[in-house]
Amino acid sequence: xxxxxxxxxxxxxxxxxxxxxxxxxxxxxxxxxxxxxxxxxxxxxxxxxxxxxxxxxxxxxxxxxxxxxxxxxxxxxxxxxxxxxxxxxxxxxxxxxxxxxxxxxxxxxxxxxxxxxxxxxxxxxxxxxxxxxxxxxxxxxxxxxxxxxxxxxxxxxxxxxxxxxxxxxxxxxxxxxxxxxxxxxxxxxxxxxxxxxxxxxxxxxxxxx
Numbered sequence: 444x445x446x447x448x449x450x451x452x453x454x455x456x457x458x459x460x461x462x463x464x465x466x467x468x469x470x471x472x473x474x475x476x477x478x479x480x481x482x483x484x485x486x487x488x489x490x491x492x493x494x495x496x497x498x499x500x501x502x503x504x505x506x507x508x509x510x511x512x513x514x515x516x517x518x519x520x521x522x523x524x525x526x527x528x529x530x531x532x533x534x535x536x537x538x539x540x541x542x543x544x545x546x547x548x549x550x551x552x553x554x555x556x557x558x559x560x561x562x563x564x565x566x567x568x569x570x571x572x573x574x575x576x577x578x579x580x581x582x583x584x585x586x587x588x589x590x591x592x593x594x595x596x597x598x599x600x601x602x603x604x605x606x607x608x609x610x611x612x613x614x615x616x617x618x619x620x621x622x623x624x625x626x627x628x629x630x631x632x633x634x635x636x637x638x639x640x641x642x643x644x645x646x647x648x649x650x651x652x
Contacts, residue, residue, distance in 0.1 A: 445519045445520075445566045445567065445645065445648060446512055446513075446519075446520050446522070446563075446565045446566050446567075447464070447470070447519065447520065447521045447522070447565060447566065447567045447568075447569065447641075448521070448522040448524070448525045448565035448567070448568050448569070449461050449464075449521065449522065449523055449524065449568075449569045449571065450524060450525050450527070450528055450568055450569065450570045450571070450605075451524075451570060451571030451572070451573065451605070451622075452571075452573060452578055452598060452601050452602055452605055453578065453582065453590070453593065453598065453601070454573070454577075454578040454579070454580075454581040454582035454585075454590075454598075455571035455572075455573045455577075455578060455581070455622055456571055456573075456581060456622055456627070456628055457475070457523050457524055457571060458474060458475070458523050459627075459628045460569070460571065460620075460627060460628075460637070461474065461521050461522070461523040463627065463628075463634060464521055464637075464638075464641070465521050467638060468519060468521075469518060470518060470519040470520055470521045471518060471519070471520045471521070472520075472521050472522075472523070473508050473511075473512065473520060473521070473522045473523065474523045475501075475523045475524045476504050480497075480500065480501075481500070482496050482497040482500055483497065483589055484589045487589045487590065487592040487593065488592065490537065490542045491541070491542045491543075494537040494542045494543040494547075495543055495544075495547040495548075495550075495551060498529055498533060498534050498537070498543075498551055499551065499554070501529050501533070502526060502529045502530075502551070502554060502555060502558060505524070505525070505526040505529065506526060506558045506562070508522065509522075509526065509562045510562070513562070513563065522565065525565065525568060526555070526558065526559070526562075527559075527608065527612075527614075528605075528608075529555060530552065530555035530556075530559065531604065531608040532601060532604040532605055532608055533601070534548060534551050534552065534555065535548075535604065536597075536600050536601055536604050539600070540597070540600065564614035564615045565614075565615055566615055566616065566648055567615065567616045567617075567618060567641070567644050567645070567648065568612065568614075568615060568616070568617050568618070569618045569619075569620060569641070570605070570609050570617060570618070570619045570620070571620050571622050572605075572606075572609075572619055572620065572621050572622060572623075573602075573621075573622035573623060574602075574623055575595060575598050575599050575602060577622055577623050578598050578602075579595070579598070616644050616647070616648065618640055618641065618644055620637055620640075625637065
């Protein structure tokens with residue numbers, strides 16, 4: 444059993460790729476809990492008020508999912524978004540933008556470090572790299588009301604943090620997919636290219652196990 448995780452900015456296509464890969468490989472899919480999130484609508488209306496609540500919710504729900512994943516000794520699993528994005532990207536970004544107080548941020552990071560020390564990293568992280576125009580286009584196309592308030596500067600600053608995090612990621616295998624150049628959601632050929640790259644990484648993992 445292998446644990447695969449898909450990482451990337453808002454609108455990069457994580458959920459779509461997770462669904463496509465789960466179908467192709469017959470993996471169990473674990474999706475980010477967005478529609479049932481009790482803070483998401485209020486967060487985009489007032490980020491400063493709800494940033495801490497939102498990040499605590501995401502971190503705790505992802506922690507619980509990781510515990511569920513590691514209990515499963517059957518077929519492979521694929522996860523939509525990682526907890527590392529909470530600790531290295533979204534939390535720090537909200538703090539630097541003045542949308543989370545230093546007191547709340549320090550408490551959040553302490554909790555993240557504790558959780559990080561208790562769980563095993565995914566065997567493979569797939570990072571979906573996308574420029575801001577591509578993110579905006581894909582966010583608009585899915586038509587979620589609460590995402591209409593997302594600011595361009597917010598997406599840009601998140602992208603910068605993603606690139607910084609990925610450049611130093613060393614917890615496991617990493618595969619980078621350029622979403623600007625690969626339209627896996629609509630092109631079977633492009634999806635095939637992604638699957639070929641994943642097969643190469645999986646073969647390497649099997650060889651090591």
